[in-house]
């Protein structure tokens with residue numbers, strides 16, 4: 001627990017939330033600035049700034065809860081699908097430094113805009129260099 005962390009404060013009950021789900025490890029609640037109706041956040045109760053420090057079993061629990069919440073939120077909001085979004089790091093758009101998985105119900109006529117820009121590798125060699133560097137760090 002981090003004293004100044006807003007999500008840790010929610011876990012401790014110091015800040016109210018619209019609680020959807022809770023167990024010993026995971027808490028899910030409605031986002032206070034929703035991208036769509038029913039937009040929820042799934043967080044580990046244990047403080048982790050980054051997904052990279054969350055133990056594998058716990059990160060699996062986040063996905064498990066999100067996979068249950070998605071259909072429940074779809075039914076509750078008449079949505080046709082949902083996105084899971086995890087912004088890891090400030091440059092990726094992470095605002096609260098306590099890892100959180102967004103569950104965003106989607107409808108044909110919603111106002112959610114997903115990134116549409118694409119990039120191109122400078123060359124096949126540049127692509128191969130990135131591929132090899134990433135593979136090397138996985139082993």
Ligand SMILES: [Zn+2]
Nearest residue numbers: 005008047098
């Ligand atoms: Zn925290």
